[in-house]
Amino acid sequence: MQLPSMNLEGKTAIITGAGRGIGKSLALGLGAAGANVVAVSRTQEQVDEVASELRSMGHQALALSVDVTVMDSLQVMVEKTLEAFGKIDILVNNAGVTVKKPAEDVTENDWDTVINTNLKGMFFCAQAVGRQMIKQRSGSIINLSSIGSKVAISNSVAYCASKGGLAQVTRVLAVEWAKYNIRVNAVGPAYIETPLLKWIKDQPEAYGRITGRTPMGRMGHPDEIIGAVLYLASDASSYVTGETIFVDGGLLAYGI
Numbered sequence: 491m492q493l494p495s496m497n498l499e500g501k502t503a504i505i506t507g508a509g510r511g512i513g514k515s516l517a518l519g520l521g522a523a524g525a526n527v528v529a530v531s532r533t534q535e536q537v538d539e540v541a542s543e544l545r546s547m548g549h550q551a552l553a554l555s556v557d558v559t560v561m562d563s564l565q566v567m568v569e570k571t572l573e574a575f576g577k578i579d580i581l582v583n584n585a586g587v588t589v590k591k592p593a594e595d596v597t598e599n600d601w602d603t604v605i606n607t608n609l610k611g612m613f614f615c616a617q618a619v620g621r622q623m624i625k626q627r628s629g630s631i632i633n634l635s636s637i638g639s640k641v642a643i644s645n646s647v648a649y650c651a652s653k654g655g656l657a658q659v660t661r662v663l664a665v666e667w668a669k670y671n672i673r674v675n676a677v678g679p680a681y682i683e684t685p686l687l688k689w690i691k692d693q694p695e696a697y698g699r700i701t702g703r704t705p706m707g708r709m710g711h712p713d714e715i716i717g718a719v720l721y722l723a724s725d726a727s728s729y730v731t732g733e734t735i736f737v738d739g740g741l742l743a744y745g746i
């Protein structure tokens with residue numbers, strides 16, 4: 491028998507939010523697996539650095555400054571990717587933001603910022619790339635969810651709403667696009683040490699509470715998200731769609 495492979499040679503992957511944190515690890519990880527990588531974020535210098543690092547390892551990479559909340563720029567992202575690599579096999583919808591506030595203090599602007607990036611931006615990226623994947627009759631889309639799609643995270647009402655919505659968008663797209671041989675899945679991290687969560691390290695009480703509730707007793711490293719995304723991006727998961735893989739050190743399994 492032929493063992494399933496996670497080799498991505500010859501495939502092209504767009505990764506949003508690839509300038510730092512989890513997205514940077516995913517860009518380097520998918521590149522190391524053989525993919526041509528399109529690294530996307532608003533900050534050109536950060537994605538330029540990621541693309542340079544990939545090229546220095548012998549991989550092909552393109553860096554694009556795109557804001558996922560600006561609808562017109564999503565089509566430009568698709569066109570520039572096609573100019574460079576001719577097709578799009580993988581989209582990792584990773585760009586995300588949060589606003590930490592008690593629910594009673596959340597403003598309309600806070601709500602719109604989080605929902606427009608994590609939910610609206612995620613969906614319209616999937617739509618722009620999905621239209622190309624429909625033409626190609628193949629593709630794998632992976633959306634970055636969170637434990638906040640399943641359980642409450644205090645002071646994060648808009649964030650949890652965005653990730654709950656993302657879980658449903660993932661299922662609907664999986665169902666609608668299965669006939670085009672496009673799989674749509676999600677990966678849900680718990681607490682990962684990235685710039686998004688650097689506030690935790692500065693608050694010993696919060697850090698102790700979070701690691702105390704995590705059976706593995708620590709936060710995760712961004713590189714620990716690569717395996718789940720690589721599996722979902724590759725043919726190793728050819729019969730998996732509409733699913734979320736949680737990468738959480740056992741946190742969601744913890745009952746008390």
Ligand SMILES: NC(=O)c1ccc[n+]([C@@H]2O[C@H](COP(=O)([O-])OP(=O)(O)OC[C@H]3O[C@@H](n4cnc5c(N)ncnc54)[C@H](OP(=O)(O)O)[C@@H]3O)[C@@H](O)[C@H]2O)c1
Pocket residue numbers: 506507508509510511512513530531532533536556557558559583584585586587607611634635636637678679680681682683684685686687
């Ligand atoms: N860290 C965790 O513990 C954790 C847990 C669960 C889920 N997640 C999810 O994992 C993803 C990555 O999180 P992270 O911790 O790596 O975050 P991060 O370190 O803050 O990085 C976020 C990335 O997204 C980009 N980004 C933000 N808004 C954007 C926009 N409008 N358009 C394009 N790019 C944008 C940022 O670059 P620019 O600001 O330069 O655009 C940056 O490259 C998010 O979806 C997050 O919700 C993280």
